[in-house]
Amino acid sequence: xxxxxxxxxxxxxxxxxxxxxxxxxxxxxxxxxxxxxxxxxxxxxxxxxxxxxxxxxxxxxxxxxxxxxxxxxxxxxxxxxxxxxxxxxxxxxxxxxxxxxxxxxxxxxxxxxxxxxxxxxxxxxxxxxxxxxxxxxxxxxxxxxxxxxxxxxxxxxxxxxxxxxxxxxxxxxxxxxxxxxxxxxxxxxxxxxxxxxxxxxxxxxxxxxxxxxxxxxxxxxxxxxxxxxxxxxxxxxxxxxxxxxxxxxxxxxxxxxxxxxxxxxxxxxxxxxxxxxxxxxxxxxxxxx
Amino acid sequence: xxxxxxxxxxxxxxxxxxxxxxxxxxxxxxxxxxxxxxxxxxxxxxxxxxxxxxxxxxxxxxxxxxxxxxxxxxxxxxxxxxxxxxxxxxxxxxxxxxxxxxxxxxxxxxxxxxxxxxxxxxxxxxxxxxxxxxxxxxxxxxxxxxxxxxxxxxxxxxxxxxxxxxxxxxxxxxxxxxxxxxxxxxxxxxxxxxxxxxxxxxxxxxxxxxxxxxxxxxxxxxxxxxxxxxxxxxxxxxxxxxxxxxxxxxxxxxxxxxxxxxxxxxxxxxxxxxxxxxxxxxxxxxxxxxxxxxxxxxxxxxxxxxxxxxxxxxxxxxxxxxxxxxxxxxxxxxxxxxxxxxxxxxxxxxxxxxxxxxxxxxxxxxxxxxxxxxxxxxxxxxxxxxxxxxxxxxxxxxxxxxxxxxxxxxxxxxxx
Numbered sequence: 001x002x003x004x005x006x007x008x009x010x011x012x013x014x015x016x017x018x019x020x021x022x023x024x025x026x027x028x029x030x031x032x033x034x035x036x037x038x039x040x041x042x043x044x045x046x047x048x049x050x051x052x053x054x055x056x057x058x059x060x061x062x063x064x065x066x067x068x069x070x071x072x073x074x075x076x077x078x079x080x081x082x083x084x085x086x087x088x089x090x091x092x093x094x095x096x097x098x099x100x101x102x103x104x105x106x107x108x109x110x111x112x113x114x115x116x117x118x119x120x121x122x123x124x125x126x127x128x129x130x131x132x133x134x135x136x137x138x139x140x141x142x143x144x145x146x147x148x149x150x151x152x153x154x155x156x157x158x159x160x161x162x163x164x165x166x167x168x169x170x171x172x173x174x175x176x177x178x179x180x181x182x183x184x185x186x187x188x189x190x191x192x193x194x195x196x197x198x199x200x201x202x203x204x205x206x207x208x209x210x211x212x213x214x215x216x217x218x219x220x221x222x223x224x225x226x227x228x229x230x231x232x233x234x235x236x237x238x239x240x241x242x243x244x245x246x247x248x249x250x251x252x253x254x255x256x257x258x259x260x261x262x263x264x265x266x267x268x269x270x271x272x273x274x275x276x277x278x279x280x281x282x283x284x285x286x287x288x289x
Numbered sequence: 290x291x292x293x294x295x296x297x298x299x300x301x302x303x304x305x306x307x308x309x310x311x312x313x314x315x316x317x318x319x320x321x322x323x324x325x326x327x328x329x330x331x332x333x334x335x336x337x338x339x340x341x342x343x344x345x346x347x348x349x350x351x352x353x354x355x356x357x358x359x360x361x362x363x364x365x366x367x368x369x370x371x372x373x374x375x376x377x378x379x380x381x382x383x384x385x386x387x388x389x390x391x392x393x394x395x396x397x398x399x400x401x402x403x404x405x406x407x408x409x410x411x412x413x414x415x416x417x418x419x420x421x422x423x424x425x426x427x428x429x430x431x432x433x434x435x436x437x438x439x440x441x442x443x444x445x446x447x448x449x450x451x452x453x454x455x456x457x458x459x460x461x462x463x464x465x466x467x468x469x470x471x472x473x474x475x476x477x478x479x480x481x482x483x484x485x486x487x488x489x490x491x492x493x494x495x496x497x498x499x500x501x502x503x504x505x506x507x508x509x510x511x512x513x514x515x516x517x518x519x520x521x522x523x524x525x526x527x528x529x530x531x532x533x534x535x536x537x538x539x540x541x542x543x544x545x546x547x548x549x550x551x552x553x554x555x556x557x558x559x560x561x562x563x564x565x566x567x568x569x570x571x572x573x574x575x576x577x578x579x580x581x582x583x584x585x586x587x588x589x590x591x592x593x594x595x596x597x598x599x600x601x602x603x604x605x606x607x608x609x610x611x612x613x614x615x616x617x618x619x620x621x622x623x624x625x626x627x628x629x630x631x632x633x634x635x636x637x638x639x640x641x642x643x644x645x646x647x648x649x650x651x652x653x654x655x656x657x658x659x660x661x662x663x664x665x666x667x668x669x670x671x672x673x674x675x676x677x678x679x680x681x682x683x684x685x686x687x688x689x690x691x692x693x694x695x696x697x698x699x700x701x702x703x704x705x
Contacts, residue, residue, distance in 0.1 A: 122538075260505070260508065
């Protein structure tokens with residue numbers, strides 16, 4: 001029984017990291033229809049930003065979260081404004097463009113700071129483990145869980161309770177009608193993309209003390225993030241949350257019973273089968289089109 | 290008048306040099322002569338500068354170039370300069386093979402220094418065997434290879450484990466949890482580890498492999514908790530090493546009771562995971578940066594001076610450094626006209642030198658290297674403390690896990 005609870009808690013922790021990484025992608029993919037292949041590189045930029053703030057400015061990870069969000073969001077804004085919007089956000093063109101941007105970001109980091117692994121310190125206050133339901137678990141993982149839920153809450157509020165969110169939802173339903181009501185679609189798109197990029201940056205910074213920081217770290221995360229978003233259903237924030245935790249429990253559980261190699265294969269297979277029968281994902285937001 | 294092969298070569302060389310001055314290269318038909326043309330000895334340097342394993346291979350490239358620069362600054366090899374031709378195989382085995390062919394056939398390098406992963410070595414092997422060229426491989430690896438065209442200067446399983454596993458059993462206990470990345474190297478090392486444990490009456494509580502580049506170890510940590518091994522025997526590689534150590538630490542496990550014993554964690558990985566995550570765990574290798582010897586002090590100082598004060602040296606970069614010097618010694622033994630890859634191979638057999646780790650020698654039988662196993666514990670300052678040094682150097686036995694087979698000068702021999 002203990003082991004069962006332990007594994008459930010572990011799954012929640014894996015799920016929260018998946019949610020953290022997928023949230024930014026979900027916003028961009030769900031609301032703008034842009035398949036952002038540079039998402040992993042935004043995650044990577046966030047991790048490197050954490051490293052830079054720590055190494056050169058002496059800022060701890062927690063203190064640098066807000067600046068990291070702003071820095072990576074600014075990157076996202078520039079890329080939306082000067083690359084994607086010039087392509088009129090056409091899905092096929094933007095796949096290629098974001099892929100290219102991703103490669104450029106990766107190589108730029110490699111050339112400027114080198115390709116060795118970088119070190120981001122675990123916040124000292126959170127470096128111990130604590131007991132949850134009698135199970136010892138890393139305090140930092142509990143912290144990540146809380147942060148990912150909080151970021152989800154903030155994003156949901158932003159989308160559903162603020163003027164920007166309302167405008168964005170209006171644009172998603174019909175861009176030209178929204179524009180005729182005086183909504184500046186370009187500006188809203190740029191802000192949305194920046195927000196999604198900022199979230200990815202935060203995710204990178206937050207996972208960096210548990211994992212490693214290298215120029216090509218994003219590749220793994222972008223695959224995970226896409227699995228979460230596709231399974232959860234495009235345009236559905238709640239679906240993203242549900243699928244992140246389903247995937248977390250599933251891969252954690254299989255990894256415990258078998259091993260991580262098998263877990264990865266089975267989870268991927270399960271998603272492929274599910275998409276075959278439910279191409280829209282588990283959850284779909286009903287949108288009048 | 291009889292014309293020996295050597296005089297013929299010498300005369301052709303003179304002619305070649307003469308003709309080469311006027312009409313570059315088109316007259317030099319004899320490929321062998323091109324190896325030492327114009328006071329230059331061309332060698333290939335084939336380490337990934339981009340892609341996944343660039344993280345570590347970059348340092349191998351640096352150590353190799355440092356040795357070449359040192360040799361050239363001290364007058365080269367009998368007046369000839371070593372000219373390194375650096376290629377970037379981008380961590381991709383197919384590109385490794387393509388670049389190796391370019392270095393051997395196109396650039397006519399007399400030797401190539403390269404590779405970190407076994408996958409990349411296996412990819413270039415056919416090129417060197419078909420062209421009868423020579424590859425210098427600095428990495429510790431899984432053994433079970435016997436090529437006449439590769440000089441292996443890293444440790445094979447018996448050199449890392451023969452001392453290490455009994456020591457671990459004695460100090461911590463007999464229950465081992467084997468974890469590795471999912472490819473050939475960890476599987477072969479674990480294979481050998483299991484054989485040693487069998488002899489010592491040890492027990493393997495789990496043997497498990499995670500995908501390359503894997504970074505989520507919480508389920509593994511749960512399993513470790515539930516099986517309660519005495520030792521976690523790790524052959525996880527690359528950035529996974531960093532993630533495993535950090536998550537082990539964050540989960541509150543105690544290295545004093547359940548240490549990780551690694552064959553792959555070097556100063557390089559420790560720098561990336563931070564000293565506090567590495568502290569208390571053990572590594573077995575022939576070289577550590579803190580090793581005290583005049584040769585090592587010189588190496589570390591030169592490396593830092595050339596590449597930056599924050600850089601570390603480790604057990605693979607050390608091999609890169611000394612194998613370049615062994616190459617020099619072998620070439621010195623040969624007349625310029627005899628400079629061919631097979632001749633260098635024959636000349637390097639039995640060559641020895643004082644490397645940073647101690648005296649090393651190329652075993653004539655199998656072209657692997659006699660090394661000095663050491664066991665060290667990581668400290669929170671990011672360096673290791675050497676706890677056990679072998680009293681004698683250890684012979685390389687690439688087929689240690691396969692008693693029926695051995696690597697000899699004639700190639701792989703099956704004993705019946």
